Amino acid sequence: MLVKSILNRVQRHRGFVYGSSRWREQGKSTVLDIDIRPRDGSRPICSGCGRSAPGYDTMPARRFEFIPLWGIAVFFVYAMRRVDCPRCGVKVEKVPWAEGKNHLTTTYAWFLARWARRLSWKEVGEAFQTSWDNVFRSVKMAVAWGLAHRDLESVTAIGIDEIAWKKGHKYASSAESVGREQ
Numbered sequence: 001m002l003v004k005s006i007l008n009r010v011q012r013h014r015g016f017v018y019g020s021s022r023w024r025e026q027g028k029s030t031v032l033d034i035d036i037r038p039r040d041g042s043r044p045i046c047s048g049c050g051r052s053a054p055g056y057d058t059m060p061a062r063r064f065e066f067i068p069l070w071g072i073a074v075f076f077v078y079a080m081r082r083v084d085c086p087r088c089g090v091k092v093e094k095v096p097w098a099e100g101k102n103h104l105t106t107t108y109a110w111f112l113a114r115w116a117r118r119l120s121w122k123e124v125g126e127a128f129q130t131s132w133d134n135v136f137r138s139v140k141m142a143v144a145w146g147l148a149h150r151d152l153e154s155v156t157a158i159g160i161d162e163i164a165w166k167k168g169h170k171y172a173s174s175a176e177s178v179g180r181e182q
């Protein structure tokens with residue numbers, strides 16, 4: 001079975017199709033790059049107003065990190081289009097797999113944020129071979145979502161001791177006992 005078939009099953013994007021995939025050396029590890037391209041005839045969506053608009057130009061391809069597969073880091077590779085929107089002017093398109101300038105896919109950010117409820121952020125980063133910052137940003141996204149939806153649960157408390165760790169503090173705060181659900 002092709003990786004493409006798996007992705008079409010778990011993560012289908014309207015208006016876009018998966019292309020070829022290939023190995024890439026990144027530092028000491030080998031990662032998987034998977035191309036995404038617009039479906040033929042699909043019009044880009046303006047990130048300003050959320051409506052479809054005529055294409056303006058295409059920017060260089062960039063990578064969006066997706067959930068690792070069997071311990072292999074996975075990246076979507078896509079050249080963002082810009083639109084010439086009659087309402088907003090020239091804007092970059094909105095894509096369904098990531099928000100704004102985020103280089104993590106939304107799916108992967110949620111995946112990390114969920115794990116960050118069970119493990120420390122450092123442990124999540126190590127377990128999925130991603131940076132502390134990626135975990136931090138994912139939790140921040142989840143918290144923002146939680147604030148907007150008034151469903152904070154315990155996600156904020158867990159991070160308090162982690163922020164201290166990031167700043168390099170030697171600390172013995174009560175945050176750990178408050179934050180961890182262990």
Ligand SMILES: [Zn+2]
Pocket residue numbers: 046047048049050051053085086087088089091
């Ligand atoms: Zn617009």
